[in-house]
Amino acid sequence: MFLKNKQNKISNSIRIRLFVEGKYGKGCLLEISESQVHYLKNVMRLDAGKQITVFNGLDGEWLATIVNYERKGCGTIKLLALSKPYEASPNCWLLFPPLRSLRTDYLVEKSTEIGVSKLIPVKTSYSQISRFNVRRHRSNAIEASEQCGRLDIPLIEPLLSLEDVLSMWPESRILFFCDETGGEPILKASYGCAKSESGFGVLVGPEGGFTISERIKLKKQPFVRVVSLGSFKLRTETAAIAALSAIFASKDYNNS
């Protein structure tokens, strides 16, 4: 959580945000977990009575007050009013091979901040890692969402083979395949497409790249657009963040 280490300077100016699942209504009392109590009480040093904000990924952001901390670790908050209406993140899926642990943490954190709606780890021939801990990365995604101000949490899928992902892919959803051997500049390819109602996906490959047969298979799919991220060879997580940042900046630009 973003403020952990700078509470003295700015905790008064920025409201603490918590993600709490469930259906809410004004005046509801919600139980918060031990780790949330630890964060509020010991890290942020907020006493009962102080205000925070909470979101559930459904209604938007609620202003809430801390009612109490219980002895056994949990606590209770009370919802005061809806302070920000819900707005879904852009309908964007990120497909990526699992990386060594810190690099996957980073990829999940950054793509959550930028605004991805679903993270799909895919197993490809040259992936080096064949494990993906959904629980750990869901927790990373929640923390990043709390910090960056988004009103929902990206979905985290379990590890799937590239083949399975392609066979289940919705035909109307464009998939931008970031190909290190070259393609259309990503901003040009995504112009107009990224805002389509069916949403879009971004696929980045493992450090070893894709095999020739994976590449052929990808290029055959009617929904795939082959894009380039420039002439340098980017690491997997850099490619993911660079591609998302470019497309999301382009969306802003188009709206302005």
Add this chain to the structure above:
Amino acid sequence: MFLKNKQNKISNSIRIRLFVEGKYGKGCLLEISESQVHYLKNVMRLDAGKQITVFNGLDGEWLATIVNYERKGCGTIKLLALSKPYEASPNCWLLFPPLRSLRTDYLVEKSTEIGVSKLIPVKTSYSQISRFNVRRHRSNAIEASEQCGRLDIPLIEPLLSLEDVLSMWPESRILFFCDETGGEPILKASYGCAKSESGFGVLVGPEGGFTISERIKLKKQPFVRVVSLGSFKLRTETAAIAALSAIFASKDYNNS
């Protein structure tokens, strides 16, 4: 270095790259350091006689052959031919507050891959870290440059105050100030500007943001353009990478 962990699969298809400082010519014998020998010999398992590529940030990329490894740790390589002519990275400076160690590592690595030409750590009122290890980050930047295929190494400046940086700033160089309180969408603001001959800079703030007086001072500078990276509150290093990725993608787009 990029290939360390997947040597079995792809070491044959991708050439190992080393940064070696100095002026070169065809046929030159160059001494390589102990750590470079360790990398070639023990990590990549390349015997004498094998080919690698080297670059010095001046001529481009040279094809070279490993002549020998000496007993005391160093080694010698011989330059065969210039395999790629020099091309400078875009004239882009990144200004950022130093972060906790892993996050600065990350920022340096990613911005090097994306193609920044100079990294300038700046001390602002709300910076939490007041140290910046130039040597460590130069080494990070070299490793990232070797890996991503660029032909130069970004310059790494020592820590300066924001005030000093602004007072020494070249008037003809645009500085995109990423302001979390809002500004022009970055792609719109950078259109045309980012390609100017004088180059450009990108400034991102610390987690606590800028003070009101820093903000006023920044906005007064004739070279500053206030830009927005969207509605979410990005971490410092995410903001840096997102801003650079958007501008660099736009450059590609404009060229196509």
